[in-house]
Amino acid sequence: MIQSMTAFARESATTRQGTLTVELRSVNHRYLDCSFKLPDALRSLEPRLRDKASAALSRGKLDCMIRLQSHATQGGELEIDGDRLAALLVAAGRIQAQLENPAPVSALDVLQFPGIYSAPEEPEEQLREQALALFTDALASMQQNRQRxxxxxxxxxxxxxxxxxxxxxxxxxxxxxxxxxxxxxxxxxxxxxxxxxxxxxxxxxxxxxxxxxxxxxxxxxxxxxxxxxxxxxxxxxxxxxxxxxxxxxxxxxxxxxxxxxxxxxxxxxxxxxxxxxxxxxxxxxxxx
The missing domain is CATH 1.20.140 (Butyryl-CoA Dehydrogenase, subunit A; domain 3)
Known part of the structure; x- marks a missing residue:
């Protein structure tokens, strides 16, 4: 089947870390030229993505952009570092004892201190596999567009x-x-x-x-x-x-x-x- 070199495809999926989006754009070119814009957590995927693109396409300039947009509020409980929290409270108590009319310290104030909590993260390998599967789906969709x-x-x-x-x-x-x-x-x-x-x-x-x-x-x-x-x-x-x-x-x-x-x-x-x-x-x- 004859294919065009001009096409576009986008696929998205929700992960524990946020919304993962893959965008593919291809235009005419003398040979196959692939470029990738990936978040740091997925940079190691580029060789595998390039191999998949080369297996599916023979010509065209392919631009691939993968974005990971964190949720405003991610699901799951925050993990509190108990030792760090205890040390912080002790230090705060000492400081308050030396102050006249100290302002009360709220829980939100404590959470703003670096290292007190961490959000649950997706294992990197799982995130890479999700991104690879999403890229495969986007590539298949783009192939259909190229064929049409x-x-x-x-x-x-x-x-x-x-x-x-x-x-x-x-x-x-x-x-x-x-x-x-x-x-x-x-x-x-x-x-x-x-x-x-x-x-x-x-x-x-x-x-x-x-x-x-x-x-x-x-x-x-x-x-x-x-x-x-x-x-x-x-x-x-x-x-x-x-x-x-x-x-x-x-x-x-x-x-x-x-x-x-x-x-x-x-x-x-x-x-x-x-x-x-x-x-x-x-x-x-x-x-x-």
Missing amino acids: EGSKLAALVQDRLSQVAAAVVSTREILPALMQHQRDRIIARIADLKVEVDQGRLEQELVYLAQKADVDEELDRLVAHIDEVQRTLDKGGPCGRRLDFLMQELNREANTLSSKSQSASTTQSAVELKVLIEQMREQIQNIE
Whole structure:
């Protein structure tokens, strides 16, 4: 299946430490380029995340951002350091004994002292496994988005390719009449001059002009390239580079057809071909 390189996915999950969010963004790129923005607790995951991305993608610039947003109030009881609390209360009592009219010390005042309590934390290994599973889900979601977008791109390319094929057929059909018109026009001009000409030499010149304006080879190569584009689309998979190369070949033949044109009809056909090829190329830039 043809895939686009442009996609986005986001997955979130709630952990004991807070809300874990994975965001993936991918855009077109010549090769696979992955960048990761991870919280400190998950930095050791990057090699495993990179391996998963490389196994799933072949091209594109992938930006991965993982955020861990702590809850305003996390569940679970606070763990009080009893020894530290006892030492703090003893010290506070000594200080109060030396003060005149000391202000009462509240429990909240005590909790503000560093090290008195700690919130229950998720084991780091468990958090890493949750993040890895969430990344896997986000990657699968992004793959689905890439496939949907890829199907749309393939349909657009297929539509333009059909128009290119039709333009080639119509150009080939009118060529004999155009060549005959060109021949008749030259003979009529010579007749208007009312001079004697060597008929053998005239025929040689007419043949030379016909060969110079002959575009059968260019049309044949256009057909061959069109068939190859169709086969590539039908095969699917990572084919963006192959299709881009074929667009260059199609454009080269369209340019040659334009340079050999001896009539407004073939010139118009060549211009139409180049427009359609460029439209295909723009879509192919996003195909993996």
